[in-house]
Amino acid sequence: QDGSATAVPSDGVEYLVSTSVGGQSLNLDFDTGSADLWVFSSELPSSDLSGHSYYTSSDSSTFQSLSGYTWDISYADGSGASGNVGTDTVVIGGTTVEGQAVELAEKVSSTFVSDAADGLVGLAFSSINTVSPTPQSTFFENAQSSLDSPLFAAYLPNNADGAYDFGYTDDSKYSGDITYTDVDSSNGFWEYPSTSYKVGSTTHSQSGYTGISDTGTTLILMGDSAVTAYYDQVSGSSYDSSQGGYVFDCSADLPTLSISIGGNYATIPASLLNFGTASGSSCFGSLQSVGSGTQNIYGDVFFNAFYGVFDASGPSFGFATV
Numbered sequence: 001q002d003g004s005a006t007a008v009p010s011d012g013v014e015y016l017v018s019t020s021v022g023g024q025s026l027n028l029d030f031d032t033g034s035a036d037l038w039v040f041s042s043e044l045p046s047s048d049l050s051g052h053s054y055y056t057s058s059d060s061s062t063f064q065s066l067s068g069y070t071w072d073i074s075y076a077d078g079s080g081a082s083g084n085v086g087t088d089t090v091v092i093g094g095t096t097v098e099g100q101a102v103e104l105a106e107k108v109s110s111t112f113v114s115d116a117a118d119g120l121v122g123l124a125f126s127s128i129n130t131v132s133p134t135p136q137s138t139f140f141e142n143a144q145s146s147l148d149s150p151l152f153a154a155y156l157p158n159n160a161d162g163a164y165d166f167g168y169t170d171d172s173k174y175s176g177d178i179t180y181t182d183v184d185s186s187n188g189f190w191e192y193p194s195t196s197y198k199v200g201s202t203t204h205s206q207s208g209y210t211g212i213s214d215t216g217t218t219l220i221l222m223g224d225s226a227v228t229a230y231y232d233q234v235s236g237s238s239y240d241s242s243q244g245g246y247v248f249d250c251s252a253d254l255p256t257l258s259i260s261i262g263g264n265y266a267t268i269p270a271s272l273l274n275f276g277t278a279s280g281s282s283c284f285g286s287l288q289s290v291g292s293g294t295q296n297i298y299g300d301v302f303f304n305a306f307y308g309v310f311d312a313s314g315p316s317f318g319f320a321t322v
């Protein structure tokens with residue numbers, strides 16, 4: 001059934017959603033850029049559990065083990081986790097899935113130990129789920145048949161509580177129309193052509209580029225030509241390796257950045273392009289380099305400005321001004 005779950009901003013880097021797994025409440029990071037639902041579990045070393053809620057399968061009357069099934073995920077930022085697998089009842093807002101594959105962590109990388117999330121809910125396509133020997137469906141894929149519409153939406157306003165809506169779009173969370181574009185899910189992502197951008201009012205092409213809508217990434221990550229074109233318009237900006245990205249004086253006058261989503265521009269306001277203080281009077285840019293490749297990653301900063309609709313019929317991705 002349809003429902004909405006509150007997404008709470010955490011440390012400015014992610015939004016966490018209180019989720020029930022086998023009746024146990026965990027604060028999970030919803031990630032449209034990956035497809036594994038995994039949780040901190042009692043199988044981890046106890047030293048990894050401090051500060052975290054965790055799942056204990058033996059405390060759940062509805063847990064069923066998937067004997068011999070394992071998972072092992074590595075993320076682009078170098079973090080990772082691995083463990084074994086079972087199924088249990090997962091409740092998010094008003095939406096319940098029985099028999100959801102739940103990936104229990106036996107190992108997590110250090111970044112997860114120090115991060116506030118108690119695990120992740122992957123909302124990309126199950127073609128990139130890491131469970132062996134059989135990839136498992138996501139919570140959304142399993143929930144689809146019980147929803148009025150086969151879609152979910154992300155509402156992630158800057159520094160304020162947001163929400164994930166399942167089965168419907170909530171027109172109190174956006175203004176104007178939702179603009180949709182076809183999604184190419186062949187790489188497992190909510191991916192679409194993104195072949196141009198604007199720095200302020202100046203248009204640049206980035207032929208052959210795509211973009212993905214990725215709530216598990218904090219910033220806007222684009223190719224080096226776009227990043228250079230943007231910061232060339234920010235006087236005094238520079239790449240600071242000690243901060244790990246482009247910085248500028250906090251008083252700098254920033255241009256807007258418009259990204260093309262299947263040919264329609266989404267304009268990120270200048271205020272959102274200053275991610276905040278790096279050190280002293282220098283501020284960190286919300287636009288940073290994706291590194292190599294031609295796949296841009298549009299993360300939470302995008303969703304600070306736009307309500308994002310992930311529609312499995314098509315599939316398609318829609319955005320509307322928050």
Ligand SMILES: N#Cc1c(N)n[nH]c1N1CCCC1
Pocket residue numbers: 031033034075076077078079120214215216217297
């Ligand atoms: N890197 C990375 C990444 C991404 N592109 N989407 N989600 C990610 N993570 C989720 C938890 C850690 C990293």
